[in-house]
Amino acid sequence: MNSPLLALWFLLFAPFLYAWRRIKQVRRQQRQNRTKLLDELGVTLADAHRKRVVGFFHPYCNAGGGGERVLWTAIEHMQRTERDVVCAVYSGDTDATKASIIEKVKARFDISLAPDSLAFVFLNSRHLVEDSTWPRFTLLGQSLGSMYMAWEAMGKLIPDLFIDTMGYAFTFHVVRWIGRVPIGAYVHYPTISTDMLARVRARQRWHTNADTISASRVLSLGKVLYYRIFMYHYSRSLRLASFVMVNSSWTKNHVDAILRHSDPLLDALHTLPPWSLLNWISPANADSPRDARIVYPPCDTREVAQFPLQGRERVILSLAQFRPEKDHAAQLHAFSILLDAHPEFKSSGASPIRLVLVGSSRNAEDAARVDSLRALATALDIADQVEFVLNAPFATVLHWLSRASVGLSTMVDEHFGINVVEFMAAGVIPVTHASGGPLNDIVVPFNGEPTGYHATTPESFAEALYSAFTLAPEQELAMRERARTWAVQRFSEEEFEKGWDASGWRTWLEAGS
Template sequence: MILLYVTLLYAVSRALALSVTILDHNQMLILALFVYAAVSGLVSLAIPWLLLSLYFTRIRSTNVSRRNHALKQLGITITDNLRLVGFFHPYCNAGGGGERVLWTAIALFQRNEPDVVPVVYSGDIDATKEEILAKVKARFDIALDPTKIILVFLRHRKLVEDSTWPFFTLLGQSIGSMFLAWEAMNKLIPDLYIDTMGYAFTFHVVTWVANIPSGAYVHYPTISTDMLRRVQSRQRGHTNSNAISSSYILSSAKLMYYRFFMYYYSSSLRSAVFLMVNSSWTKNHVDSVLSHSDPFIDFLHFFVPPLLILRYLTSQNKSPVASSRIVYPPCDTREMAKFPLTNREKVIVSVAQFRPEKEHATQLYALHELVTRHPVYRVQGKEVKLAMIGGSRNEEDASRVANLRSLAKELELEDRVEFLVNAPYADMLLQLSRASIGMNTMVDEHFGINVVEYMAAGVIPVVHASAGPLNDIVVPFNGMPTGYHAKTSKEFAEVLHTALSLTSEEDSAIRERARTWAAKRFSEGEFEKGWDGSGWKRWL
C-alpha cells in the first residue's frame, strides 16, 4: 500500500506539473477537485486490498495440503527436490498442433526430469484423465505415464470461448482467462506456471494469487501491430468486419479499444520470465509487442486513477523478459519418413482444426477452380479428390463442418471431398501416405505444424504465401524449392495444377527435398533442444 500511495503522489505531481502549462484557472480548479475525489476513493480501497491480500495468503498456505493430496493419489513419494510445473491449456483434448507441443513437452519432462511432475489445467470436463491420455496416444502417438502427471479440471472454460463474448471478444476472453487462472490457482498452485495457449493476462493472476514465476510458449500473439494497422487503415478482414471498416466513427472507437488492449497485453507479456515462440513471424510480432509503447495512454494514467492502479498492479515482475526465443514445434518425422515417395494418388489432403481462421472454404473454391479450368481432372481415372482432416472442438466447429459440406455440394464437389472429423492418428497417417499434395490456406499461419507433417510424409506442400509456411517451413533447401505458395483460390488452383503436372523425376526430387528439410529442422529432437535451452529450469 505504501508503494501504491507513493506512486499515486508521483502521478498527481506529474499531472499538476503538466496541467500548469495547458489548463486555465477554472480548469485547474476542476482538476484539483477531481484529484481530491480520486485520492479519497483510493483511501477507501485500502480495506478491500488488505482483505484480498489476506485471501491470497490463505490460498497459498492451504496449497500444501492440496499438493500433498494430489501427489499421494499418484503414489509419488514427496521429497524436498520435487517440483510441480503447471501447463495452462484449457483445450488440451483438442488434438491440434498446439496440443502436440503441450504433450511432447510433457513427455520430455517424464523422460528427462524425474523430480518434476507436470500439472495440466484442462477445461475438458467431459473427458476423464484416462480418455484424454488415450486420445494423445491415438492422435499423436505419444505415450504418457498417467502416474506421473496431474490433471486439474476447470469448470468455467466457457468464459474463454468466442461465443461467450460476441462483442469486445479479445477483452472478454482475456478477463475470462483471468478468472479461469484464478480457479486453477485455487485448486493447485505449481512451482512454475507455463501458458501454452496464449492467455498472457493470466500471468497477473498467477503473480497476485500464487506469487510464482510465469512463462509461455506463444503460438500466436493475441493482438499485433498488424491488427492495429488494419483497423487504422479500415481494412476489412477476419478480425475487422465490414460494418466497422466502413464506418469512420466505429473504426476510430475500435482503434482506441485496440490501443488500450495492446498496451496492457504488452505489460502482460513483459511480466513473463521466459517466452518461447513457434516461428520467426511470431517472434517478430511478440518482440514488437514487448517493446510497444503508447505515450498517449501513458499520459492518461496520470489523470485517471483507476488506470494508475491497473498500471501498478500489472508491473510487479522484477525480472521482465526482454525478447522471445524461437522453439519450432515438434513433428514426429520418424514414422512419416517411412512412407514411399512414388506411386502417390491424386489426393489433396488438408490437416487442420475446423476453426474459422483456417479458411477451409478457400480450399473448396480452389478445387472448384482447378477442375473447371482443367477438365482433365474430371476424367475417370485422373480425377482429383480432397480429404479434409481436422478436429472439431465444439458446436461452433461442428456447424462450420456442416457449412463446408453444404458449400461442397453447392460447388458440385460432394463426390470429390471427404471429411474426416476427429480422425485418429492412424487414419491421418494413412491419408498422408497416399496423398500427392498437402494444402494449407490460412492467412498468417503462425507456424503450420501440418505443413511440416506434409513434407515429412513426402507430400508436396501448397501453402498460403505468408508467415510461418512462407518464411520458416516451405523454403528452398540447397537452393531448390520444397513446395509452392499462393494467396487466392485462383492462384491455389494454378499451383495445384503445377504440382500435379510435374515429371516423375521432378516429383520425386521435390518430395525428397521437402522430407529431408523437415527431418533436419523440425524433429522432436530439435524441439527438445530448444525447450531445454529456453531457460525454464532456473526458475525452479
C-alpha cells in the same frame, strides 16, 4: 466521514480488501492442496519434499491440434529427463478423465505419458474464454475470462513454475499476484498483432474485423482505439514472463515488437489514479525478456519419413482444425476453380482428383462450421469429390499422409504450420499461403531448389495445385525428396527438446521452489 465519501471508499477499496483476504486464504490452503495432489500420484511423504510442480495452463489440452502436440511433447520430455518434476495441466476438459486424455494423446500423437508424474487440475470456467460467450469485444472478454480461470486455477494449485502454452498472457497478472512464482510462455500466435491493427486501420474485412466495422469509418476508429489500449495491456502482460518461447520467425518478430511496445500517452495515464493501482497490483518484471526465443514445434517426422515417395494417389490433403482462421472455404473455392479450368480432374474426367479435409472439431461452433463447408461444397457442385474426416485418430492421419500427393494449407499468417511440416516429411508436396511460418520457415528452398508452392488467392492456389499435379515424374520425385530432407533435418522432436531446454525453464523452476 460523511456517507457519500464512505460509500465511495467502499466501492473503490472493498473489492480489493475482499480479494486480498481471499488470496491469503488461497495461499494458506496450498500446502494441503499440494499434499493431496502428490498423494493421488502415489508420492510418499519421504519423497514429497523433492518434488517440483510445473503447471501448464492449457484449457483445451484435449483438442488434438498442433498446440497440443507442443504441450504433450514438452511434458513427455520432462517426464523422461526430470525424475523429481511433476507436471500439472490446468484443463477445461471437465467432460474427460485423466485416463481418457492420456489415451487420446497416444492415439492422436503417438506420445506415451507416464500417469505417475502427470496431474490434471480441471477448471469449470472455460466457457469464459469461448468465442460464443463474447460476441462483442471478444479479445477483451476472453482475456478477462482467462484471468478468472487463472484465479480458479491458483485456488486449486499454485505450482513452482507456471507455463502458459496456449497464449493467455493476461493470466500472468493473477499468477504473479496470487502465486508469486516464475512465469514462462510458449506463444503460438500473439493475441493481438500489428497486422491486426493495420487491417482495422485500412478497414479491411477479416475474420477478426466484421463487415459492419470495416464499412464504417466511425466504428473503425473506435476499434483502432480499442486495439491500441488492448495492445498496451497485452504488452504489459507478456513482459511479466521470465522467459518467452515462440514457434516461428513470424511470431518472434511480432512478439519482440510487443515486448518492446510503448505508448507515451497510456504510460502517462497509468501514473495517475485509479490506473496507478495497476502498477501496484502487478508491478513490472525486472527480469522481463526483451527478445523471444524461437523453438520450432515438434513434428513426429520419424514414422512419416518412411512412407514411399512414389505411387501416390491423386488426393489433395488438408490437415487442420476446423477453426475460422484456417479458411477451409478458400480450399473449396480453389478446388472448384481447378476443376472448372481443368475438366480432366473432375470425377467424370480422365484424371480425377479428390480433396480430403482431415481435422478436429472441438465444439458446437466447429461442428456448425463443418456443416456450412459441406453446404458450400454442394453449392459449388464439388461435393462428390470432397471428403470430410473429423476427429481422426493418429493412424487415420498417417493413412492419408501416406496416400496423398499434395497438401493444402490456406491460413493467412499461419504462425508456424505443423501440418505443412508433416506434409513435407511424409513426401506430400505442400501448397501453402504465402505468409507466416510456411513462407519464412518451412516451405523454403533447399539447396537452392523449391520444396513446394505458395499462393494467396483461390485462383493462384488453383494454379499452384495444377502445377503440382502436372510435374514431370522426375521433377515430382526430386521435390518430394527435397521437402522430406529439409523437414526431417529442421523440425524434429529432438530439435524441439533442445530448444525447450535452452529456454532456461530449469533455472526458473529452482528459483520458484
